[in-house]
Amino acid sequence: MLAVHFGAGNIGRGFIGQLLSQSGYEVVFVDVNEEIVQKLQEKRHYRVIIAGEQIEEQHVYHVTALHSVKDHEAVLQHIARADFVTTAVGPNVLPLIAPVIAEGIRKRLEVNRTPVHIIACENMIGGSSFLKEHVWKKLSEEEQTMASQYCSFPNCAVDRIVPNQKNEDLLSVKVEPFFEWVIETKQMIGTIPPIEGVRIVDELPxxxxxxxxxxxxxxxxxxxxxxxxxxxxxxxxxxxxxxxxxxxxxxxxxxxxxxxxxxxxxxxxxxxxxxxxxxxxxxxxxxxxxxxxxxxxxxxxxxxxxxxxxxxxxxxxxxxxxxxxxxxxxxxxxxxxxxxxxxxxxxxxxxxxxxxxxxxxxxxxxxxxxxxxxxxxxxxxxxx
Ligand SMILES: NC(=O)c1ccc[n+]([C@@H]2O[C@H](COP(=O)([O-])OP(=O)(O)OC[C@H]3O[C@@H](n4cnc5c(N)ncnc54)[C@H](O)[C@@H]3O)[C@@H](O)[C@H]2O)c1
Ligand SMILES: O=P(O)(O)OC[C@@H](O)[C@@H](O)[C@H](O)[C@H](O)CO
The missing domain is CATH 1.10.1040.10 (N-(1-d-carboxylethyl)-l-norvaline Dehydrogenase; domain 2)
Incomplete structure (x- = not known):
């Protein structure tokens, strides 16, 4: 099971990547930060430090990373195989990553006709729908019709406070204990493969x-x-x-x-x-x-x-x-x-x-x- 996650930042490593990895997915982060990408490729593991009344450490395995520009072809190949494509890059960056997701979908249509869930985990209403609009702009009408059969963009809400990090090692992330990830099933294609701790609802608003x-x-x-x-x-x-x-x-x-x-x-x-x-x-x-x-x-x-x-x-x-x-x-x-x-x-x-x-x-x-x-x-x- 494969998840491609855009944005190996605070919430990407400290929440989405962690949950996906713990649920059995191989997680491939895609980022523009060369240092983080290199370290993830080298270590293939990082720590999440849960900081509440007590401090607890969890280890996240089966992770690696690709550079969104330098490893362009590999990013497309991974999107073509993924079960999930998730993002946590900030709402303003979604239009910038839409073209590579569109290219990945194009490649996928050539080699893999199974459903993929593309989920924007950003603090905004209708984040995945917004991403879809930008992805669709990069596909022809014929490609859109084909992609509509396999690619769904369920909206979601994500909640965990993950501050900017100042740890000794680059990859560790200190987070609060609380978390909530709610995904909407309306308009979803196929069923959503299980992710530990995710709540599935009919209507997200x-x-x-x-x-x-x-x-x-x-x-x-x-x-x-x-x-x-x-x-x-x-x-x-x-x-x-x-x-x-x-x-x-x-x-x-x-x-x-x-x-x-x-x-x-x-x-x-x-x-x-x-x-x-x-x-x-x-x-x-x-x-x-x-x-x-x-x-x-x-x-x-x-x-x-x-x-x-x-x-x-x-x-x-x-x-x-x-x-x-x-x-x-x-x-x-x-x-x-x-x-x-x-x-x-x-x-x-x-x-x-x-x-x-x-x-x-x-x-x-x-x-x-x-x-x-x-x-x-x-x-x-x-x-x-
Ligand atoms: N930090 C939180 O507490 C929190 C909680 C819930 C939701 N969110 C949401 O998650 C999103 C990310 O927030 P964050 O705090 O993790 O920010 P962040 O700055 O720590 O992480 C963003 C990551 O995206 C990467 N990025 C930027 N442009 C990119 C591109 N073109 N391609 C690939 N990667 C790119 C950055 O290098 C960075 O690693 C925001 O929408 C935010 O609202 C954050
Ligand atoms: O990420 P922003 O900039 O939309 O908002 C800043 C914080 O309020 C936010 O990151 C919270 O920490 C987070 O939404 C908690 O779930």
Whole structure:
């Protein structure tokens, strides 16, 4: 059994690769980082350090790697044989890897007419569908028709906090104990081969929105408010009583939307929120606010973790969700110089103002009541 996984980074090694390997798959990572690729080829093994109240080590075997440009032909051959093709490269990179996946599918159609599941494990709604759109652009109509019989792109939600790594050896990954991987079966071709620990559901939207609008919404608030107050890590920022209270407030707002929209049980959702808030306080991992706040333009998107729940809240309840609005205001202050999106966002705010930036990146129409609320919150933050 073979899995080809694009992106041997934090979540790739620390979660997807680990689960696939433990489920009996030979895992071939594909990456552009030559150092990581070489080390994986050499060692064919790495450690996952599970850091909670206790520290536990798990060993991941039967892994290797290919360079996505230098080993192009080998990547295609592996896609042609794989049972799974998975990705964890970041939403903005999916269009860049789509051409090689399309070529791999083309090769596969020549030599192997069995189903393959192509799954984007990214923090976004409809990640695999988005990848499919880009792959399809590279195939002819005839190839698309053939590929439709064998290649499915099930959407999924993945959850495990994996910080940037600072270990002695390059391949080890320190992760939190919690994990969740939910895959949607709708429109799947054939049955999904078993992967240990994966939950299979008919319809993904309730699960991906619950994850993105709780874990990632809360995480974004801690990151941006923490950065604003000059905290270095997420767990340090969570010790600030005001930030803690702001996170809980915003999660109750997104929770109100999720409960109303999907019928989640209110008491169970409170337990879910508590568990997530507790995960953010884990001091056994060092997760920098700048990692969690990375790519603020992506995070300001209309379907992403702050704007989508805020807009849905306003549309459903005709009230301003002041906790979520504070998170958006804090995002607009994120001026981390090493983050190119943060720099672009700051430049846009300088040129077009907050209203212009929210209209351009968040898709809020000029005059939307959320814009005025964000502006008020930005002014309040400035007074602190
Ligand atoms: N880290 C987490 O806690 C976490 C949890 C859940 C989901 N995710 C999602 O997983 C994705 C990856 O996040 P991450 O934290 O692992 O990031 P990361 O930067 O650690 O890993 C991304 C990897 O992709 C590789 N890459 C970049 N361009 C590539 C290309 N063209 N071809 C092949 N590989 C390429 C990079 O070299 C890197 O190794 C993101 O969408 C993120 O939202 C992350
Ligand atoms: O990966 P991003 O940039 O979309 O979001 C940053 C973090 O919130 C994220 O990586 C979480 O750690 C992860 O989603 C937990 O499952």
């Amino acid at each position: 309730p699960y991906i929105e619950r994850k993105l609008f709780t874990v990632n919404t809360g995480h974004a608030l801690v990151a941006y408010l923490g950065y604003y107050k000059k905290f270095f890590t997420i767990h340090e920022a969570m010790k600030d009583e005001e930030i803690y209270a702001d996170v809980v407030k915003a999660l109750n707002e997104s929770g109100r939307v999720l409960i109303q929209k999907y019928g989640w049980n209110a008491d169970e959702h409170q337990i879910y929120i508590k568990k997530i808030v507790q995960r953010f306080t884990n001091s056994a991992i060092t997760d920098e606010v700048t990692r969690v706040g990375r790519s603020p333009i992506r995070k300001l998107g209309p379907n992403d973790r702050l704007i989508s729940p805020a807009k849905q809240y306003y549309d459903l309840f005709h009230e301003i969700p002041s906790g979520l609005v504070k998170g958006i205001a804090a995002l607009l202050q994120f001026d981390y110089q090493e983050d190119t999106e943060a720099m672009e966002l700051q430049e846009t705010i300088r040129q077009m103002g907050i209203e212009g930036a929210l209209s351009r990146y968040a898709g809020l129409e000029l005059g939307h009541p959320l814009i005025a609320a964000v502006k008020t919150e930005v002014a309040m933050l400035a007074k602190q």
